[in-house]
Amino acid sequence: MAAVNSDSAGCIMSVLECPVCMDTMRSPILLCQNGHNVCNVCKLNLTNCPTCRAQFTGTRNLALEKLSQEIRVPCANSERGCTEKLSIQDITKHKTSCPYRPHKCLLGLPNSCSWEGRRTDILLHAKEKHRGSVFQSRVNIFSIYKNWKKTLECEILCTLSEEIFLLRTKRDSKKRKYYEAVQYIGPAESASKYRYEHHLVSPEGHKEMTVNCAVRSDTESMERIIEIGECFTIDYDTAKAFVGREGRIGWTVNIRHEPSFGRHRSPEVYRQQFGLDSSPYVSTWESSFCSPQYYHTN
Structure with missing residues (x-):
């Protein structure tokens, strides 16, 4: 494959840009009667060329298709330090996983x-500008307390060893539900190596809820994470059972590297870390790792 510099890559990418969706065109690339290009996906919804209104001939631009397959272009983050040069097919995927992306x-x-x-x-930025939203710990358990009515919706930065995670919470007043998700900040592939456990206990200790979910990439929107169900979800009426007298609700988030998630602590150790003495909680802990997402309430 032929590699090009940043200036040439910019020119080539502009030539390969579909005039409709603005995405990079890949094979097959189709032509109108006057020689204008359009990607195959957009062509399915068009009857005339968006550039000149001429009809499409069904002819493919084989030269441009070959260029898109053979050329290797530098990453858009090359000025930030990335040295990768990739094919057009791989460059889009790389953007979300590039360690130098902004x-x-x-x-x-x-x-x-x-x-x-x-x-x-x-x-460094978070410590300077958002100190109250930064949790740093050498262990993998974070305890959080928030006012249920005023400050429950929040974004919290958690650090575990040298890794950074974002704890995101969201209310949906129409559906009367509350959501929480943990996202890994960094290469998307690394997010799949982690899982997290969300644990709620009522002030009296009579009710408990444990949820085990996959950590998602920070490139995904909260709406997407809610859609696929990889988040802690609780309706308002159920949540009230976990709210204390002062209107505060507390929970713990346990972020673990997936290969060792839930294997290195006995139920007794886990129970002591949360200060719980009731035996039902031990069975909750043991059961919560049996499926990708497990809910338990007493």
Whole structure:
């Protein structure tokens, strides 16, 4: 495959850009009577060329297709340090996993922080501007307490060893449900190596809920995570049973590397870490790892 520099790559990518969806065209690339290109996906919904309104001939642009298959272009993050040069087919996938891709700040109120930078600078920025939203720990369990009515919807940055996770919470007033998800900040492939356990206990200790979910990539939206069901979900009426007298609700989040998730602590150790003495909780802990997502309430 032929490799090109950044300037040439920009020109080639503009030539390969579909005039309708603005995405990079891949084989098959179709032509109109006047020689304008369009991607195959958009062509299915068109009767005339979007550029000149001429009809399509059904002819493919074989030269452009070959170029899209053979050329290797540098990553869009090359100026930030990425040295990868990839085919057109691989470049889109690489954008979401590139360790040099820019990250936007997700802490604070929506769109309240305009910071954007490298993954290695996220923690420094968070400590300077959002100190109250940063949890650092050498262990993998984070205890969180929030006011149920006022401050439950939040974004919290959690660090475990040298890895960074984002704890995201969301309310849906129409459906009367509350959601929580953990996302890994970094290469998308690394997110699949982790799982997390969400645990709720009522103030009196009579009710418990344990949920085991997969950690998702920070490239996914909260809406998408809710859609696929890889998050903690609880309706308002059920949640009230876990709210204390002062209107505060507390929970623990246990983030673990997937190969060892739930294997290195006995039920007795786990129970002591949460300060629980009731035997039903031990069976909850043992059962919660039997399926990808397990709910248990007493």
